Amino acid sequence: MSATTQCERCGVDACGGDGNPDARIFRRAQHGVCVNCGVVLFLQRLANMQTSHMNPAQARALNMDSAQVDAVNSNPFGGFAESLRLVHIQECLARVMRAGKSDAHPGEIDWERVIELWDIDAPPKGGLW
Ligand SMILES: [Zn+2]
Numbered sequence: 001m002s003a004t005t006q007c008e009r010c011g012v013d014a015c016g017g018d019g020n021p022d023a024r025i026f027r028r029a030q031h032g033v034c035v036n037c038g039v040v041l042f043l044q045r046l047a048n049m050q051t052s053h054m055n056p057a058q059a060r061a062l063n064m065d066s067a068q069v070d071a072v073n074s075n076p077f078g079g080f081a082e083s084l085r086l087v088h089i090q091e092c093l094a095r096v097m098r099a100g101k102s103d104a105h106p107g108e109i110d111w112e113r114v115i116e117l118w119d120i121d122a123p124p125k126g127g128l129w
Pocket residue numbers: 007008009010011012033034035036037038
């Protein structure tokens with residue numbers, strides 16, 4: 001069962017519903033945050049990525065090789081959030097989503113919105129995704 005609800009972090013309308021119990025990442029729920037806020041919170045919590053410079057532990061968490069890390073750390077956009085425009089970074093999260101049987105599809109992510117939402121205050125616990 002699905003129903004429209006409001007993201008508890010950014011306030012947009014989001015499609016809530018029953019999640020797949022096998023989803024280990026971005027599981028749909030009745031209340032919580034939209035998929036774009038879910039991406040922000042996942043990446044920030046994954047390896048403390050509020051900082052602009054990626055370290056080796058963060059790179060391992062996203063299964064990134066040294067060339068990819070160098071691209072992030074020297075990216076022309078500035079901090080980590082802006083590096084999310086890089087396709088190979090987006091592909092890393094898509095692989096994580098597939099491996100984690102995500103309810104959300106990688107194509108649902110609006111990366112420009114994710115970057116916009118990076119610095120807003122975090123919501124209460126729980127989540128649509
Ligand atoms: Zn949101």
